[in-house]
Amino acid sequence: MRILITEHPLISHKLTTLRDENTPSPTFRQLTEELVTLLAYEATRDIQTKEVKIKTPVTQTTGLRISDPTPVVIPILRAGLGMLEGMTKLLPTAEVGFLGMVRDEETLLASTYADRIPGNLSGRQVFLLDPMLATGGTLISAIELMLERGAKNVVAITLLSAPEGISAIEKAFAGKDVDITIVTGALDEKLNEKGYIVPGLGDAGDRLFGVV
Ligand code: URA
Numbered sequence: 309m310r311i312l313i314t315e316h317p318l319i320s321h322k323l324t325t326l327r328d329e330n331t332p333s334p335t336f337r338q339l340t341e342e343l344v345t346l347l348a349y350e351a352t353r354d355i356q357t358k359e360v361k362i363k364t365p366v367t368q369t370t371g372l373r374i375s376d377p378t379p380v381v382i383p384i385l386r387a388g389l390g391m392l393e394g395m396t397k398l399l400p401t402a403e404v405g406f407l408g409m410v411r412d413e414e415t416l417l418a419s420t421y422a423d424r425i426p427g428n429l430s431g432r433q434v435f436l437l438d439p440m441l442a443t444g445g446t447l448i449s450a451i452e453l454m455l456e457r458g459a460k461n462v463v464a465i466t467l468l469s470a471p472e473g474i475s476a477i478e479k480a481f482a483g484k485d486v487d488i489t490i491v492t493g494a495l496d497e498k499l500n501e502k503g504y505i506v507p508g509l510g511d512a513g514d515r516l517f518g519v520v
Contacts, residue, residue: 309478310489313469314350319343323493326467327509336515337390340439343467343493344394348435351463351491352399355379355433378402382425383437384409384450387513391437391465402435407453409446416503418446420453430458439512441469441492442505444476451477455486463489467512468496470505 322339325331331339358375361368378401383392385408396402408422426432434454441447447464454462469492481488496505509515 309481311469311474311495312350312489312491313495314347314491314493316346319346319493322346323467327507329510331515333515333518340390340467340516341394341397344391344437344465345397347465347467347491347493348395348398351435351465351489352379354489374399374401377432379433379435380405380426380429381435381437382407382450382454384446385422387439387516388437390512390516391439391467395435395437395465399435407436407450409449411446411503413502416443416445418449420449423453425453425457428458429454430460432459432461434459434462436462436464438464439467439516440505440508441466441473441477441490442499443470443503444473444480447473448477448480451481451486451488455484460485461487463491466490466492468492468494468505468508470496470499472499 322343326336326339356375357372359370360373361370381395381402382405383389385406405425406422407425409418409420411418436450438447451462496508498506500506
């Protein structure tokens with residue numbers, strides 16, 4: 309498993325505003341989108357490409373294009389939805405699936421309530437979007453589902469991650485035949501007793517979409 313903590317002053321600057329409790333939802337949404345586009349640049353570094361011949365107005369040349377089958381982008385509902393636009397801006401040809409998962413606030417265990425994901429993911433590059441990698445429970449369940457559908461290459465993009473969540477994912481997939489990469493904006497300090505990331509930014513879903 310690879311962990312990529314993207315270090316860039318623009319990412320740090322935007323994350324600081326995102327963390328600020330006084331940042332209102334419209335700004336939070338806008339910054340999330342911008343951050344995901346920056347993270348997606350790193351996350352797609354190993355995207356599969358093929359050589360193509362093209363003609364410029366001047367001459368014939370060979371270039372690279374993203375190869376088939378197209379990558380699949382899967383936001384984990386609800387908060388991952390706030391990351392979709394930023395991702396598809398960079399990968400407009402990607403197919404989009406949806407995975408609805410909810411975390412029980414008592415047990416911190418994740419369960420699936422919506423599954424609109426291709427039945428066969430073999431040979432596909434999968435990009436999972438979830439802003440907060442906290443206990444790792446949600447991402448572990450999501451990656452397990454990807455493996456069941458035949459995926460062998462999964463990149464998870466998160467805004468913030470906790471060390472506990474990273475360790476849990478490492479442990480869950482150690483020795484398994486899957487290439488997992490976590491691309492994150494920052495590695496925070498720890499989880500608190502309620503499973504929130506510290507210093508974190510609070511509940512990402514609520515801050516994106518309000519409390520419903
Ligand atoms: N989910 C969130 O939205 N925030 C956290 O800090 C942890 C999980």
